[in-house]
Structures are given as C-alpha cells and as structure tokens.
Amino acid sequence: MTKITVAGTIVVDAINIIDHYPRIGMLADIKARELCVGGAVPNVSIDLATLGMDVHAVGRVGADNEGTFVCETLKNAGIDTKHIIVSNRDPTSFSNVMTVESTGERTFFATRGANVRFCEADIPNSVLDCSVFHIGYLLLLDMLDMHDAEFGTAMARLLAHIQERGIKTSIDVVSGQYDLFQQVVLPALPFCDYVFMNEIEASYSTGIEIRDPSGNLRIENVPPILSALYNRGSRSVIVHCPEAGFMMSSSGYTVVPSFELPAAYIKNTVGAGDAFCAGALYGITHGFSDSDLLAFASSCAAANLASNTSIGGALSVSDTEELVKQFNRRRLC
16 A cells, blocks of 8 residues: 655644624624644545545644544544654644635634644654655745755755655645745745645745636636746646646646536535645556546545535545536636
8 A cells, every 4th residue: 555644734623614704893603613623634644544545644733632632533544643743832733714604715713833843853764654745734834934045945955855765745835925935835846746736826936816806717827827836846736726626747737627516515615625635646646647636636625525624525536436426527718
C-alpha cells in the first residue's frame, strides 16, 4: 500500500449552520452546531484513508480536550498519529465556522494555537518512509512561513530537504492576506512536485485577476495564471474552483468542469478543497492521467458537499464513482 505523509495545520472546527450572514452588530440564528476536526492534516488524511490509502499524520495539538478529540478521530479512521506532538504550551487550534444554510458559503473565526510552532524539527525521519509528502496550509504555519536567507522561506527549505530524499512534495495554501502570498508562496514552488490552490489563491499568488467585478470566472486568464506558477519551478500546478479543476504539467494544460449539483444537495463547502486535494493525491499515487486525476478529484469534492462537516462526505473509491453518476458536468463558456 502506498504511504502518504500529511503534515501541517490541525484544527477543531465548530460548524455553525446559520440562516444568513449578518451585518456587523446584527443577529443571525444558529440552526445547528457540530464539533468536527478540520485543517489540512485531519481533512486530507481522513479523506485519503477512506479512499484506502496508508496515511501518516504529522502536526501539533494542545494538551486539551480538543487535542484528544483530534487524535482519537484520526486513530478511529486508521491513521498513524504517533508523530502528532501534544504541546503543553499552546492550545489546539480552534475555528468557529459560520455556514449559511441556503448557500453553503462559510466564514471562519479562528485561533492559530499550536500550529504556530510547527516546524521542520517536528518531522522525524521515520514518517518520511512515504511516496508523497503533503503539507498545508502555507500562510497559516508561522514558523515555516518565516524568511530563510538561502531558500526564501523555511517551508521552501523543508520541501527541498524532502525532495533530496526522493519523495514527491505537495503543498496547499489558505486564503489569507493578499499582500503575503507572493513572499510566502512563490519561494516554495521550485521545490514542489504538486501545488494545490483555489482560484483566489492562484490569483493572489500571480497578481492576475481571475474573476470580474461581478464574480464571473475569467476563463481566459486561467492559462496565464497556471503558466506563471508552473514557470516558477513546480512540476504540476492544480487549481480548483466551483466551476472546474485546472492543471498544468509536463503534459500541458488540462480542464475538467465540475458537476452541476442541485442547490438542495449542497449542505456545506467546508473541506471541499481538501477533498479535491485528497482525490488528486489518490490519482497521483495511482498513475492517473491529468484529466482522470481532475475528474476523480472533483468527484471527491462533490461527495464532500453533501455533508455538514469537512469529512462527513468522505466515501470509498467505488462509492464516490457511483455517487457522481447521477450528475452531469457543467459546460464552461
């Protein structure tokens, strides 16, 4: 069985389903609330384990109830957690997620907690017995986002060291401060085999607009955005958005539209990007073509959208493929 190490951000999410997003000073009704693991490590790891992958999880939690909840949830999913550090110094990262019931749109209120101190020294050699090392999220891992005189950032240094071991590297980004993207994200790209971003993150990283003032996708700007990232040195750049998945690699530029899903089907969008990422990583480790990789990744994202939590929609490979047979893919203009 192919092993994947998933490192980085670990969060406990309180998913709040609200009737609408209020203006400042106004009230919204919380219709339901559920505690769930979140962040790159739990989301991607559990999605991958459900797809049948052997996964090592690496990160930091606090010595608190939330940290115990995360580790027990991962263990119950069959994930190796012995290299998750339990810190007495910082609490487990916590996020209140406000999800609008009618649209699935969400807003996060978070504390970074133990994720702040996660660094290269926290990654032992024993968890690098893997084919792919995936880490997320850049812009949320303070120690790894720091400047490095030789490599640009500590993250770039880490990825370079892992590539030296013959391991494929993969990164994911969070939608953080616009003015930090180019100084934090771009130095890592020469040391990445696979880069995952949503369309807004890709736009911030390149300075090329991807949506017009009305919010419509500027499809003609997608190839230049992917080219700009690819030319920075990454082997493959994968960008996902509600309309489609896009990829640029040595095979060229590939587009696979997403599914047309009924509005009532979409319960929540939390974790959809991580589910897409997990599906793509599954495709990478199983030798999928670029188009098949994007197709399966979007299928995993579609399955995720049917759940109120970030991991509740995770399905086996066969169940994922069966689920999406009922939907058509959208047409891109």
